[in-house]
Amino acid sequence: MKVLTTAVIGSSLAALLSGVMAMPSSASAPAAKSHCVTNVAAGQTHCYDTFPQALSAATGGQITDAPQSPAAAAASRSFEQQINAIGRQAASSDAPLALVTLSIEYDWNYYQTTEGSITYVGPSGCDSDGSVEWQRSNLGDAWNDRISSFRGYNGCQVNHFQHANFEGARTGPLGSSFAMSEIGGVNNQASSIRWV
Numbered sequence: 001m002k003v004l005t006t007a008v009i010g011s012s013l014a015a016l017l018s019g020v021m022a023m024p025s026s027a028s029a030p031a032a033k034s035h036c037v038t039n040v041a042a043g044q045t046h047c048y049d050t051f052p053q054a055l056s057a058a059t060g061g062q063i064t065d066a067p068q069s070p071a072a073a074a075a076s077r078s079f080e081q082q083i084n085a086i087g088r089q090a091a092s093s094d095a096p097l098a099l100v101t102l103s104i105e106y107d108w109n110y111y112q113t114t115e116g117s118i119t120y121v122g123p124s125g126c127d128s129d130g131s132v133e134w135q136r137s138n139l140g141d142a143w144n145d146r147i148s149s150f151r152g153y154n155g156c157q158v159n160h161f162q163h164a165n166f167e168g169a170r171t172g173p174l175g176s177s178f179a180m181s182e183i184g185g186v187n188n189q190a191s192s193i194r195w196v
């Protein structure tokens, strides 16, 4: 898998994107790999062995050096600016498969990738009018009741709901939380998400 991914990263952006989108089902079983990327528009999830591999897929191969333990990097302005710049570029391009990062969600507190991450991407980010841009009514078995910290990107505030279909306790739309245990009711319980 490592060899294949390295080869894919080295190829052209178009080939990478088609490779990502056409990933064979045997390479996308969420149970075995704990760093996932979900395209909220296409409803597709692919999972990878490492956080850098997932971020490479989420950014169309433009970030291939994401740190394995990005507690500091996820919180840093440069990492955020890099992801947002790629998002602006993707949203304004004509590429039909352009990906914009909406948020990165972590199983552990403090944006630690130790126990896994899920990066949500879409064709465009969020504006500032308060309306819901994207949503996932059910996080699926692999990520239900698991998220403990998160950070929104490309203008997105993220609202996590305790139950599927946006019911129960909620985090309220927030730009980030390093510890959802600090904001009540949804730590290790999020089952649906809206990006505002």
Ligand SMILES: [Ca+2]
Binding pocket: 106, 107, 108, 145, 146, 147, 148, 188
């Ligand atoms: Ca957790």
